[in-house]
Amino acid sequence: MPAATSSSSSPAEPDGPPIDLSVLIPVKDEAENVGPLHREILRAMGPIPLRFEVIFVDDGSTDGTAARLREIQAADPGHVRVAFLRTNCGQTAALSAAMDLARGAVLVPMDGDGQNDPGDIPRLLEKLDEGFDVVSGWRKDRKDTLLTRKVPSRIANRLVARLSRVPLHDFGCTLKAYRREVLRGVRLYGEMHRFIPVFASWQGARVAELVVNHRPRRSGRTKYGLGRTFNVVLDLILIRFYQSYAQRPIHFFGRVGLYAVALSFGSFGLMLFYKYAYPALGFPNKDFVETPLPQVAITLFLAGVQMIVTGVVAEMVMRTYYESQDKPTYLLGEVLQSAAEAGSDADAAPITGGRPGPGRTVG
Template identity: 65%
Template sequence: MTTISQQKATAPVEPGAVDLSVLIPVFNEVDNVGPLHEELDAVLRPSRWRYELIFVDDGSTDGTTAKLEAIQARDPEHVRAAFLWRNCGQTAALSAALDLARGDVLVPMDGDRQNDPADIPKLLATLDQGFDVVSGWRKNRQDALLSRKIPSRIANRLVAKLSGIPLHDYGCTLKAYRRRVLAGVRLYGEMHRFIPIFAAWQGAKVTEQVVNHRARTAGKTKYGLGRTFNVVLDLILIRFLQKYSQRPIHFYGRFGLWAFGGGFLCFAAMLYLKYIFPWPARLWSVLLWSNDLHSKTFIETPLPSVAVMLFLAGGMSILLGIQAELIMRTYYESQDKTTYLLREVKQGPTADSTDR
């Protein structure tokens, strides 16, 4: 089978036949999209790969739209430009690019020129070594230390530890994917950084490649320190989806049973303080600066409230788990999805025949 890095310079370019799709979501990058297109053209055109550049304008307001229209008109053979009605976020723009892509290999990258187009051939060469996903690693990242690099390192280590996919840089947009490993993958929120995890769930072979990272020379960054908190929340969701997406009752039900157990313990402690050893309750009364010590009982402790709260939490968690199970079944059955991923079936020539 011919790999993409082995395509001959004389390979005919058939209408609609594309080997490589470069996906570029942009937002207010009027000064960057032109030079970026020139760099990509300088790298990809001499190789004669059958490629397309998909720019998705995420509701820009600074003239990026007009700039992309001009680029597309100048290079209609390779450039496709899509425009969203409003700013929907990087993940949504990248999802739109994925839906439009026609290539067998998909390479997303940032539109701020911090990713180097010269790294694309390196990613494709690594992909041809038997991998399905090659993730870029900005080993020498050109960003602010305190606001970008340190939070990113912490987040990357957490993601690698909890997901079991040992990558150094989940936040690097520059990656290379074989199209088949993204079949059925849908992106929401800010989940684009976790695409290698989704691909690994599909059975993909994942590796990483050190890539060049350049300092921003034009425009303003769209992200700050606050993005780190979103990564933590997304990580919790990823962990839940990884372990419990097909059995949510095990998550909610387990919490519910622990809550029920805590409630029974509190109730047992109430009975103990009421009928067997009431002095701790009276000590609690002293802590409440009460003069009427003899009238105080276990009811003055927080145990009744804690017991009721735990019983309610346990019941609600189990009911929530049942509801999640119903939603999960509706999700799979309404779309005719399976809970397994079939790689191949080997059978004899008469396996499909029926006796008459």
């Protein structure tokens, strides 16, 4: 039996034989669940004539999960690959590592606790074949506690769907299917893995939803509770800002700054009213110093100037980000042109610094 190979280098482009499907499983302290999950995946994939791999990423487990994963990989080296993070980095980081290691044309992430049903993988692939780029699982009959998991999740999902304009019911379901090309350029930070369909949709991906089976946890303990909902809200604010102002931050910060400056001038005008117009109208003289208007005017003016300066700095950072990495500020689909033009375009340097996208030649 071939021995497992190990490498500590950072993954670059996926290598090795072509793979149709990569199942990505980040795990943390799931020693009792990874074995049954591996066997279920093999049973689910048995009838499907696809070349597949199962990538487990151990996120700093301390309960013997690492040893169990080594045993699984040694027993099934043809399908299983295992990566070990040096310390606990979180589910999003572990999933990102699995994506970097994956070689499949289709990526299917799932939880390592056994609550996602591997039997749904063929159904996800069938839905993907209907012309979609992303198929997101929907745990319609969710087997979790009502108050601490289900109710906060429903509220968060509705907020995400409304603000992102991606009409999904269950962003938190890890079980999804992605075509590899829609994830190119997507980098994950914090706890952003649940928003991958949102990022893909912004890049023009066709997103669908499929009801999947959700099972009670067989063993082990959940890593998430009610406090996770607050993280979702904060991440939602970030992606909303990213969606609307990532390429024009001055429009956000500058607008807030101008509003604050305008309010400061309004407060100053009210001060003048109390000083001059108020006595002229026959009212008793009222010294504006007795009001909070001077402090309000000064505070708003300084805050407004600071917001405008912040916008200018953010604009410089944004431009440095795009230009230093030669990142285009557009998403190019296909280009219809003659074969001669396609050849000349390939030799020419892009004027705007954007990389030419995939094109189709006609001629």
